[in-house]
Amino acid sequence: MNDTKKLGRPRTFDEDEALMAAMTAFWTKGYAATSMKDLTAAMGISGPSIYSAFGDKRELYLKTIDRYADVDGCAPIVAFEGAASVEDAVRGFLTSVVSHSTQQEGAPRGCFLASCVATTVGEVEGVAERMEKAICDTDARLAARFDQEKALGNLPNDFPSQDRARLLHDMRQGHVHRSRAGWTAERLLDDLEDRVKMVLMT
Amino acid sequence: MNDTKKLGRPRTFDEDEALMAAMTAFWTKGYAATSMKDLTAAMGISGPSIYSAFGDKRELYLKTIDRYADVDGCAPIVAFEGAASVEDAVRGFLTSVVSHSTQQEGAPRGCFLASCVATTVGEVEGVAERMEKAICDTDARLAARFDQEKALGNLPNDFPSQDRARLLHDMRQGHVHRSRAGWTAERLLDDLEDRVKMVLMT
DNA sequence: TTATTTATGTATCGATTGATAGATAAGTCA
DNA sequence: TGACTTATCTATCAATCGATACATAAATAA
Numbered sequence: 447m448n449d450t451k452k453l454g455r456p457r458t459f460d461e462d463e464a465l466m467a468a469m470t471a472f473w474t475k476g477y478a479a480t481s482m483k484d485l486t487a488a489m490g491i492s493g494p495s496i497y498s499a500f501g502d503k504r505e506l507y508l509k510t511i512d513r514y515a516d517v518d519g520c521a522p523i524v525a526f527e528g529a530a531s532v533e534d535a536v537r538g539f540l541t542s543v544v545s546h547s548t549q550q551e552g553a554p555r556g557c558f559l560a561s562c563v564a565t566t567v568g569e570v571e572g573v574a575e576r577m578e579k580a581i582c583d584t585d586a587r588l589a590a591r592f593d594q595e596k597a598l599g600n601l602p603n604d605f606p607s608q609d610r611a612r613l614l615h616d617m618r619q620g621h622v623h624r625s626r627a628g629w630t631a632e633r634l635l636d637d638l639e640d641r642v643k644m645v646l647m648t
Numbered sequence: 649m650n651d652t653k654k655l656g657r658p659r660t661f662d663e664d665e666a667l668m669a670a671m672t673a674f675w676t677k678g679y680a681a682t683s684m685k686d687l688t689a690a691m692g693i694s695g696p697s698i699y700s701a702f703g704d705k706r707e708l709y710l711k712t713i714d715r716y717a718d719v720d721g722c723a724p725i726v727a728f729e730g731a732a733s734v735e736d737a738v739r740g741f742l743t744s745v746v747s748h749s750t751q752q753e754g755a756p757r758g759c760f761l762a763s764c765v766a767t768t769v770g771e772v773e774g775v776a777e778r779m780e781k782a783i784c785d786t787d788a789r790l791a792a793r794f795d796q797e798k799a800l801g802n803l804p805n806d807f808p809s810q811d812r813a814r815l816l817h818d819m820r821q822g823h824v825h826r827s828r829a830g831w832t833a834e835r836l837l838d839d840l841e842d843r844v845k846m847v848l849m850t
Numbered sequence: 851t852t853a854t855t856t857a858t859g860t861a862t863c864g865a866t867t868g869a870t871a872g873a874t875a876a877g878t879c880a
Numbered sequence: 881t882g883a884c885t886t887a888t889c890t891a892t893c894a895a896t897c898g899a900t901a902c903a904t905a906a907a908t909a910a
Contacts, residue, residue, distance in 0.1 A: 454886025455876040476767035478681035482868055492889055493869075499887090503868065556766065563829050564758065564766035565678040577829045609842045612822070619825045620818020627765050627779045640811045644846055656856025657906040684898055694859055696900075701857090705898065 464489040469510035473558045508572045514558045532595045543618045544634045547625035556626030666691040671712035675760045710774045716760045734797045745820045746836045749827035758828030
């Protein structure tokens, strides 16, 4: 039961690191343009090892999506949820989006999920459900805090939590889009304070 | 000089229609996943004819981008510029975005340029400049009308035209993202009036 | 008519694609 | 030790990729 030793020859690579490397490759070139050769080079393991550990190219892709949604993708939301005040939450969310989409070392610009939506939804089986879920989850978590703040009296009773959650989320889409297209963090931060006011305006 | 007749065998296809068909193919599957076989099927002409008329796959891709930026891409901006009042302009822009990204017959969901940004910027030579220009042009045209309305006294002197132009533009990115991910026009239109207020708020 | 120019379709090129077979290596079990 | 299980790498598969050679068709020019 508590025996952690496994039968057979042990893995020579870290499953998590390999998955992140694959994600970076898919994120940089897109699903279709990323060849098995690219993946073996990025992950540091050979073809058959990939198939044995992660399944075929499509299954590997879906696993990188799940990994991203659980880790990098929600960093701005974590900042949002952990901030002291609502205003700091919104500000923290947007600054986190900017830094993650422009300054993340080793990672390509923009947002991995945005790339997935743009190219593989409807083309690669299993992507659509994951994207639908990722968007809904983000909307819900943002709206939840707004509702909490309403209950605490920090936001008026008629504050449209759902609308503003979607607005904030869409600001993020705009930012990752511009970031991918070459915008610098400085340029993106220009609108910051105006946008914070906008989201919280009553 | 005014002789319109050309030497040699005439084309059997309409160059414009073929270009739009190629764009739809690229938009649906993405640049890398769209094969020459896909293109010949979509455009109705055979491989060598494509190469003779449009150059190689990359050149054809760039030509579809230029075509889109000139036609479909700016439909919401045309609605924006042609509306009677500022408020109607913003409302018209957003409703046009929704209808174009969800109900355009024959065209895939979302926005072709958004797909280009997500996958081929930095990978296909010539795309980056076009995307940078497309975004700047849109921002500038939206801001121009806000400035006009300020001059007419319909908006306060301190109205942040640039910020709100970028905000409106980013709302569009959010919409095409959600649309591509499966959102219906109805769901997108839920936030419409709140967003119109938001963009014009002072 | 014949010469010239351009477009079209068939057939095909070498290169690369995703994926696998089979031999070998490295561990645990008895 | 030898049996068993799992992982790894080299070599290779058929299929498809983007792109082209070449012969033919259809127009104008002389």
